[in-house]
Amino acid sequence: MNFGPIFLFLIAAGGVVFVALFLNRMLAPRKPNPEKLSTYECGEEAVGSPWIRFNTRFYVIALIFLVFDVEVLFLFPWAVNLKSLGMFAWIEMAVFIIILSVGLAYVWAKRDLEWIKPDSDEIQAALRQSSQTITDK
Amino acid sequence: MLQTAIILAKIWGVLLTLVSLAAIMTWVERKQSAVMQDRLGANRADVLGLRIIGLFQPMADGLKMFFKEDFVPARGDKFLHTLAPMIAFFPALLTFAVIPFGDVLRIGTLEIPLQIANLNIGYLFILAFGGLTIYGTVLAGWSSNNKYSLLGGLRAGAQMISYEVVLGLSLVGLIMVFGTLQLDIMVKKQGELLFGFLPAWGIFLQPLGFLLFLPSAIAETKRVPFDLPEGESEIIGYYTEYSGMRFGLFYFAEFIEIIVLSAIMATLFFGGYQIPWLYAEGFQFPWGWEWNLPHLLVVILQIGSFFAKIAFFCWLQVLIRWTLPRFRYDQLMRLCWVNILPLAVLNIVLTGLVLMILN
Numbered sequence: 001m002n003f004g005p006i007f008l009f010l011i012a013a014g015g016v017v018f019v020a021l022f023l024n025r026m027l028a029p030r031k032p033n034p035e036k037l038s039t040y041e042c043g044e045e046a047v048g049s050p051w052i053r054f055n056t057r058f059y060v061i062a063l064i065f066l067v068f069d070v071e072v073l074f075l076f077p078w079a080v081n082l083k084s085l086g087m088f089a090w091i092e093m094a095v096f097i098i099i100l101s102v103g104l105a106y107v108w109a110k111r112d113l114e115w116i117k118p119d120s121d122e123i124q125a126a127l128r129q130s131s132q133t134i135t136d137k
Numbered sequence: 138m139l140q141t142a143i144i145l146a147k148i149w150g151v152l153l154t155l156v157s158l159a160a161i162m163t164w165v166e167r168k169q170s171a172v173m174q175d176r177l178g179a180n181r182a183d184v185l186g187l188r189i190i191g192l193f194q195p196m197a198d199g200l201k202m203f204f205k206e207d208f209v210p211a212r213g214d215k216f217l218h219t220l221a222p223m224i225a226f227f228p229a230l231l232t233f234a235v236i237p238f239g240d241v242l243r244i245g246t247l248e249i250p251l252q253i254a255n256l257n258i259g260y261l262f263i264l265a266f267g268g269l270t271i272y273g274t275v276l277a278g279w280s281s282n283n284k285y286s287l288l289g290g291l292r293a294g295a296q297m298i299s300y301e302v303v304l305g306l307s308l309v310g311l312i313m314v315f316g317t318l319q320l321d322i323m324v325k326k327q328g329e330l331l332f333g334f335l336p337a338w339g340i341f342l343q344p345l346g347f348l349l350f351l352p353s354a355i356a357e358t359k360r361v362p363f364d365l366p367e368g369e370s371e372i373i374g375y376y377t378e379y380s381g382m383r384f385g386l387f388y389f390a391e392f393i394e395i396i397v398l399s400a401i402m403a404t405l406f407f408g409g410y411q412i413p414w415l416y417a418e419g420f421q422f423p424w425g426w427e428w429n430l431p432h433l434l435v436v437i438l439q440i441g442s443f444f445a446k447i448a449f450f451c452w453l454q455v456l457i458r459w460t461l462p463r464f465r466y467d468q469l470m471r472l473c474w475v476n477i478l479p480l481a482v483l484n485i486v487l488t489g490l491v492l493m494i495l496n
Contacts (some may be wrong), residue, residue, distance in 0.1 A: 005144050005254040006234050012148050013230040016156065017223050017386065020203075024382035027203045037211040039283045040377060050284045058295050061470070065298040068478070072305035075485065076261060079312040082489060083496065090489045097482055104478070113474045115467030 060112050064104075071100050139247075147253050151233055159392040160195040162451060166392075167194070169455045199385075207381030210282050217280035222379065222386035225273025228266035229393040235259050236400050237321040239410050239440040240417070243432060251410075251440065252321055259320040260312065263401060264305055267357065270390070271297045274359075274366060274375050277387070281378035289375035292466065293359060293366030299473040300356040300363075306481035307349035310488040311405060314342050324409035328416070334423040336413040339406035345484045347406045349477050354402070355454065356473070358394045362461040365469060399450030400443075407446050410439040 039046040078085075078093050107113060164179060168191065171178025182193040209215050239251030256262055271294060278290015315323050329337045340347050356363040367374030376387045403409060414422050415438065419430035430438075464472070 002254060002256070005148070006231070006256075008144060009148050009151075009231060009234045009253055010227075012152055013227055016152060016230070017226055020382050020386065021207075024203050024205075024207055024385075028206050028381055030206060030208075032208055034211070037208060039210055039281075041283060041285060042373075046284070050282045050287055051279075052284055052287065054288070054291055058291055061295045061299060064474070065302060068302045069298075069305070072302060072309070075306070075309045076312065076318065079309045079485075080316060080318060082313050082492060083316050086496070087493050090493050093489070094486060097486065101479075101482065104474075108475065113470065115470050 057112075057115065060107075064107060064112075067100070067103065071096075143249055144253070147249075147251075151238075151253060152230070155230060155233060155393055155396060156389070158396050158447075159389050160199060161192075162392040162395060162455075163198060163388075164192060164195045165451065166455050166458070167191075169452070170459045173456075173459050202382050202385035205381040205384075207383055210378045213282040213378065214280035217276050218378075219383070221273050221277035221280060222376075222383045222390070223273075224276065225270055226386040226390045226393075228269040229390045229397060232263045232266045232397050233400065235262050235320055236397075236404055237324055237409060238400075238443050239436055242436050250321070251436070255319070255321055257317075257319045259318045259323075260308065260405075261318055264301075267304070268301055270357075270394070271301075273387075273390070277379070278375035281375075283378050285373035286375050286377050289366050289373060289377070293375055296359070296363065296366060296469060297357060299470060300353045303349060303353040303473060303477045303481055304357060306478065306485065307346050307353060308405065309481075310346045310484045311339050311343045313485070313488050313492060314339075320404055320409075324404060324411060327408040328411045330423070336408060336411065338408045338411075343406070343484070343488070345480065347402075349481050349484065350402070350406070352472070353477060354398050355457065356469075358391060358398060358454075360391070360395075360454065361458045362464050363469060364463060365466055368463065395451055395454055396447060399447045399454070402450050403443060403446035409446075410443040412438060412442045415439070 039050065074096070075093070078089060082089060167179040170176075178191060179194040180188055180191040182188070182191065182197040184193055187193075209218050234253040235256050237250070237252035237255075242249040242251055274293040274297070275290045278286045278288070278293065281287070311323075312318060315326050317323060323339075327336065327338050331337045331341060335341060352363075359366050365372065367376065376384060379387060414420055415435065417432070417435060419435065420426070420428040422428075
């Protein structure tokens with residue numbers, strides 16, 4: 001294993017980035033004013049904090065990612081050695097994949113893989129109820 | 138001492154090639170879009186009235202970025218705002234370090250492997266550094282003090298981590314077939330023949346793996362049809378608040394990613410630097426002809442074939458970008474988790490079964 005060249009490459013790539021940013025700083029004008037530094041949100045004046053609450057769906061995706069990325073990591077050493085390990089290793093990994101597939105099927109059945117998650121039955125019933133009362137009035 | 142000098146020369150050559158190829162790619166992208174939309178395209182930049190089909194345009198673009206003011210939005214996080222484009226740019230360059238661009242070059246007794254670092258974790262290295270680019274995009278969205286940038290960064294994060302899973306899974310089959318993660322051994326094995334005439338390229342061994350790898354790889358570079366994180370024209374993306382060279386780094390990182398991705402596809406699925414039936418001594422055709430070539434010519438031919446393959450895949454990605462419309466976000470996620478992921482798992486199980494039967 002030889003990571004020396006990688007280290008040299010890292011330094012060289014860092015040099016490229018540094019030179020580019022340094023030249024930019026030397027050559028470009030610097031005349032900031034409040035208008036220029038204000039947030040660009042389609043020309044409107046920005047309202048409120050930009051660090052807003054966001055959909056929890058992103059969090060669910062990150063959780064599923066974590067599980068499956070670790071699965072991929074487990075699969076790599078197995079894949080490299082499969083030919084020498086033989087049938088037993090294949091069956092073992094098939095069991096492992098089946099267990100994870102059950103997890104995927106669960107997430108799928110819970111509709112967490114659909115971006116626009118349909119409301120649960122109770123919420124739908126409540127919504128029907130309220131729209132009913134509005135039309136009655 | 139000599140070894141270090143050789144390594145430095147290789148690094149210098151690769152960096153120069155990558156950066157200039159990326160500059161040319163910006164021109165190719167604009168020119169190809171012009172051809173497809175029946176326009177003349179980028180052809181205004183000239184030096185002393187000389188235009189050479191617009192090839193000065195990327196140079197003018199690059200120079201322009203040095204002269205543009207580079208500012209951080211008020212109340213933005215200055216440190217992270219500066220760090221983000223660097224994190225986006227670095228790993229894209231670094232992944233090229235493990236890709237072999239030619240066989241061993243022999244000058245006298247000196248043997249020079251045409252690859253910067255020959256790691257036995259080869260493809261894992263690419264995955265690891267490819268994964269780092271996510272930080273660049275998410276941090277860019279977070280540090281800009283802009284709601285749209287934050288949303289763009291979130292979209293980018295969710296998209297890239299999702300497709301990273303299938304990017305790894307779709308290649309497990311190939312690694313099972315070759316039994317190694319080391320890229321130069323993979324390329325050498327692709328120089329062998331199947332049934333005595335067909336080159337043993339990854340595409341013939343793992344056709345389904347390639348079909349799953351291609352869309353997930355394009356999704357990782359965040360280009361049309363997967364360009365929801367940026368989408369310059371309609372939805373505002375994660376680098377709205379960037380200007381000057383920091384924007385330039387993001388812009389260049391995208392094109393370097395395209396080139397590196399093409400190099401990975403060529404290496405894993407299309408035989409890398411191999412030309413069918415060309416061996417170290419020269420051509421040996423399956424129908425019995427032989428044509429001996431000098432060593433230097435073979436090496437030059439192989440490097441040429443590698444870069445020809447890269448050029449083809451770059452061009453293919455530009456074609457895809459200007460042909461397809463953009464996905465909707467739920468379609469994007471469904472494609473990844475519901476369509477590609479189960480198929481990739483199926484591919485692994487079937488490949489394992491076939492290997493067991495063959496053994």
